[in-house]
Amino acid sequence: MTAELVRGQNHPLSLHQVEIRVTAGTPVLALVSAGDDEGRLAGPEALAHPGARILPGLEAPGAAGARHRFPLDLDAVGAAVHRVRVVLALPGGGPARFGAVPAPHVAVAAADGAEVAAYTVTGLDSESAVVALELYRRQDAWKVRAVGQGYADGLGALLTDAGLPGPAATALAAAALAVDTPLATAASAAAPAAARGPAGEGPAGAPAATAIDYAHPRRRRTTEPPEPAPTPEAPGQAGAPPRPVAGDAGGWSMEERLYNQVWGMFEDLARTVAAYRSAVDFADSRLDRELDDALSDPSARLTANAARDAARARRDELVARAQAVLDRDLAQLRAESEVVEPALPAAYARWDNPVWHGAGAPRESPLALRLGDLSLPEAPGLRVPMLMRLPLERGLWIDNGRTGSEAAMAMDTDRLRRLAMDMAVAHAVRLLAVHPGGRFCVHVIDPAGAGAAALAPLVRSGVLAAPPALGAAGVTDTLERLTRRVDLVQMAVRAGAPAELPPDVDPADQLLIVHDFPHGFDERAVTRLRYLADEGPAVGVHLLMVADRDEASAYGPLLDPLWRALMRLSPVPDHHLADPWVHHAWTFEPDLPPQHSAVLERALEQVMTRH
Amino acid sequence: MTVNMTKGQAISLEKRGGGTLTAVRMGLGWQAAKRRGLFGSRTREIDLDASAVLFADKQPVDVVFFRHLQSDDGSVRHTGDNLIGGAGQGGDDEAILVDLQRVPVHIDQIVFTVNSFTGQTFQEVQNAFCRIVDETNGQELARYTLDGGGAYTAQIMAKVSRAGAGWQMTALGNPANGRTFQDLMPAILPHL
Numbered sequence: 001m002t003a004e005l006v007r008g009q010n011h012p013l014s015l016h017q018v019e020i021r022v023t024a025g026t027p028v029l030a031l032v033s034a035g036d037d038e039g040r041l042a043g044p045e046a047l048a049h050p051g052a053r054i055l056p057g058l059e060a061p062g063a064a065g066a067r068h069r070f071p072l073d074l075d076a077v078g079a080a081v082h083r084v085r086v087v088l089a090l091p092g093g094g095p096a097r098f099g100a101v102p103a104p105h106v107a108v109a110a111a112d113g114a115e116v117a118a119y120t121v122t123g124l125d126s127e128s129a130v131v132a133l134e135l136y137r138r139q140d141a142w143k144v145r146a147v148g149q150g151y152a153d154g155l156g157a158l159l160t161d162a163g164l165p166g167p168a169a170t171a172l173a174a175a176a177l178a179v180d181t182p183l184a185t186a187a188s189a190a191a192p193a194a195a196r197g198p199a200g201e202g203p204a205g206a207p208a209a210t211a212i213d214y215a216h217p218r219r220r221r222t223t224e225p226p227e228p229a230p231t232p233e234a235p236g237q238a239g240a241p242p243r244p245v246a247g248d249a250g251g252w253s254m255e256e257r258l259y260n261q262v263w264g265m266f267e268d269l270a271r272t273v274a275a276y277r278s279a280v281d282f283a284d285s286r287l288d289r290e291l292d293d294a295l296s297d298p299s300a301r302l303t304a305n306a307a308r309d310a311a312r313a314r315r316d317e318l319v320a321r322a323q324a325v326l327d328r329d330l331a332q333l334r335a336e337s338e339v340v341e342p343a344l345p346a347a348y349a350r351w352d353n354p355v356w357h358g359a360g361a362p363r364e365s366p367l368a369l370r371l372g373d374l375s376l377p378e379a380p381g382l383r384v385p386m387l388m389r390l391p392l393e394r395g396l397w398i399d400n401g402r403t404g405s406e407a408a409m410a411m412d413t414d415r416l417r418r419l420a421m422d423m424a425v426a427h428a429v430r431l432l433a434v435h436p437g438g439r440f441c442v443h444v445i446d447p448a449g450a451g452a453a454a455l456a457p458l459v460r461s462g463v464l465a466a467p468p469a470l471g472a473a474g475v476t477d478t479l480e481r482l483t484r485r486v487d488l489v490q491m492a493v494r495a496g497a498p499a500e501l502p503p504d505v506d507p508a509d510q511l512l513i514v515h516d517f518p519h520g521f522d523e524r525a526v527t528r529l530r531y532l533a534d535e536g537p538a539v540g541v542h543l544l545m546v547a548d549r550d551e552a553s554a555y556g557p558l559l560d561p562l563w564r565a566l567m568r569l570s571p572v573p574d575h576h577l578a579d580p581w582v583h584h585a586w587t588f589e590p591d592l593p594p595q596h597s598a599v600l601e602r603a604l605e606q607v608m609t610r611h
Numbered sequence: 612m613t614v615n616m617t618k619g620q621a622i623s624l625e626k627r628g629g630g631t632l633t634a635v636r637m638g639l640g641w642q643a644a645k646r647r648g649l650f651g652s653r654t655r656e657i658d659l660d661a662s663a664v665l666f667a668d669k670q671p672v673d674v675v676f677f678r679h680l681q682s683d684d685g686s687v688r689h690t691g692d693n694l695i696g697g698a699g700q701g702g703d704d705e706a707i708l709v710d711l712q713r714v715p716v717h718i719d720q721i722v723f724t725v726n727s728f729t730g731q732t733f734q735e736v737q738n739a740f741c742r743i744v745d746e747t748n749g750q751e752l753a754r755y756t757l758d759g760g761g762a763y764t765a766q767i768m769a770k771v772s773r774a775g776a777g778w779q780m781t782a783l784g785n786p787a788n789g790r791t792f793q794d795l796m797p798a799i800l801p802h803l
Contacts, residue, residue, distance in 0.1 A: 267685070268685065271683065271684050271685030272684070272685070274683040274684050274685075275683070275684030275685070275686070275713070275715035276715075278672060278673070278683065278684065278715055278717065279715050279716050279717040282667045282668070282670075282672065282717045283717065286668065318716060318717055321716040322715065322716045322717070325715070325716055581681070581683070582683040
């Protein structure tokens with residue numbers, strides 16, 4: 001029976017001699033890369049492409065075509081190879097993006113022809129290269145995973161992401177794509193391909209450029225039927241936990257399902273750790289009690305040692321059982337996290353997620369935003385995305401004060417401030433990138449210009465509505481404009497005519513980054529800021545303060561309500577956030593772009609092309 | 612097959628065929644008070660509450676009741692407070708679900724209680740019952756009839772306790788008085 005995989009899902013492979021089948025509505029190139037345990041390629045020779053078809057254990061097709069079948073022997077790929085990826089790329093001369101052609105279908109088949117697992121690569125848009133499948137080694141067994149990660153910048157970007165240096169990746173991509181498209185084979189193969197086109201997108205020959213999207217660009221399509229939910233397969237043997245699948249939760253869209261799944265994982269982790277802590281507390285208190293009893297009973301003095309040992313053994317036995325249960329639950333959550341993280345959309349994804357290399361103008365505003373990662377000491381390495389619904393109900397406050405936490409104490413002030421500002425910029429870029437063009441707008445108040453270095457990417461790319469506001473005059477001016485916007489939108493909403501705004505009022509959601517507060521603020525500006533913090537979120541004006549509370553201590557308790565109204569985040573790991581169920585103190589870690597990564601710049605470029 | 616349990620009777624929650632129960636539900640149902648003809652909103656409603664207390668070695672560790680609907684570890688869940696009762700046709704108006712596999716290792720007994728929050732005694736309540744259901748297949752394991760009982764406002768219904776690798780249930784059916792589970796603690800302790 002064929003397992004139809006959804007994006008992020010994996011499936012065990014009991015056979016090691018398999019055939020890879022590709023069916024597409026248009027000629028595509030099928031390439032195979034052989035990577036290490038992180039999927040990185042040792043060099044250009046690790047890619048099988050029409051110019052160099054043969055790698056140990058596999059042979060890639062020699063030309064572009066609408067159908068491919070090629071063998072793969074996983075026993076022969078070499079011990080250093082842990083991840084074999086099937087890559088599809090559009091050759092030049094045909095459609096330039098996968099969004100314009102029917103969704104390609106890839107399958108892994110056994111030697112007898114029966115398909116073991118199959119995956120339809122849906123949801124692609126302006127991508128021209130895509131990692132369709134990944135066959136990977138997991139504890140001496142092989143598995144196949146539906147990846148579906150596309151790259152709008154093409155094969156070169158895909159190869160760069162797989163660890164090849166820029167120039168080598170570009171050269172290799174050019175070499176792989178430099179094949180003539182054999183039109184004859186494509187035409188003859190296109191017909192059967194279209195006939196079994198999985199998504200029913202019509203004949204493959206339909207000119208894609210004329211595809212018209214009738215959806216209103218700004219309307220949320222609530223009447224459309226919900227996307228099909230992935231169905232976790234029935235567990236192979238009774239009692240074994242089902243294999244986790246990305247999107248295994250309720251919701252109308254994949255985005256909503258993933259949001260609910262992440263919150264489900266968050267709750268499960270909180271509760272399973274609560275059970276463990278409760279058991280250990282109980283074991284410890286029982287040990288204390290039993291030790292006290294052993295000591296206080298004079299008649300049992302001779303046997304006190306034995307009683308003490310027995311009490312300790314009882315404690316250890318209970319803790320060991322609690323630990324076993326915890327380990328079982330954590331293993332399940334880790335497996336789930338492993339399939340969920342790669343499937344997350346940009347708004348939820350870590351900055352090192354390849355989804356940031358994918359295409360794409362978002363069509364709708366996102367449901368939620370990732371603010372960072374949460375973890376507990378009992379579960380090292382298991383990091384739950386901290387997702388908050390948009391529009392944010394509360395403003396954000398990135399605390400760059402050193403007295404906030406131990407990690408901040410250990411860091412010098414300049415570095416901490418820079419980190420805090422980098423974090424603010426990363427949040428601003430994320431918000432801009434995940435909103436459709438023209439639907440989000442960022443303002444910056446940086447009275448002393450102290451954040452100029454961190455703000456440079458925003459300023460350089462031209463995404464800001466205006467250059468960062470400097471000095472007291474800049475502060476007053478920016479706050480006045482945003483206050484006016486809040487007032488006007490509130491009035492319009494109250495009058496029942498939210499669309500009737502003066503033409504100079506931008507209907508987009510706004511983010512105001514305030515650096516160095518209260519530098520440059522007078523009493524009036526402070527009042528305005530508090531007003532924005534209170535009234536802004538309801539009408540789409542968000543506040544992001546990067547501030548040290550101690551510096552505003554001159555205002556005394558006057559500002560306490562302001563700080564309380566904001567959600568405090570820290571630029572260094574800190575334990576100040578509690579979950580809503582059992583109130584553990586979670587370690588918050590900010591998610592910053594990897595060092596020397598150009599992901600922010602790339603995202604900003606894409607934002608600019610959308611305007 | 613439903614067992615109409617008598618006081619003190621213990622049944623093992625092991626399934627025939629070797630498997631043990633993995634999830635049970637304690638359901639509570641009763642018939643709402645008759646509507647007053649005029650000013651119906653001033654009907655003297657009957658509010659019964661189901662609660663579950665989790666014990667480790669005779670010490671209460673966690674409680675699931677209408678103000679704390681899920682145990683911290685997530686294994687015991689209350690489906691929500693019903694303030695007026697239902698049709699009295701045998702459906703559950705309040706339910707507590709126990710995922711026995713997820714109960715923390717140190718919890719060895721879970722005691723189920725029923726209280727009359729609005730103060731009516733069980734003599735005044737119509738068609739009140741409490742039952743234990745195997746949640747995996749909906750089969751009723753045990754049932755108690757509450758109405759027609761004495762002038763009590765609470766009852767300690769049953770306890771589920773560890774027995775070997777599995778669980779067993781003991782019917783307690785002990786009448787008591789109290790508004791919430793806190794009032795019942797002294798009455799519960801002798802049964803542990």
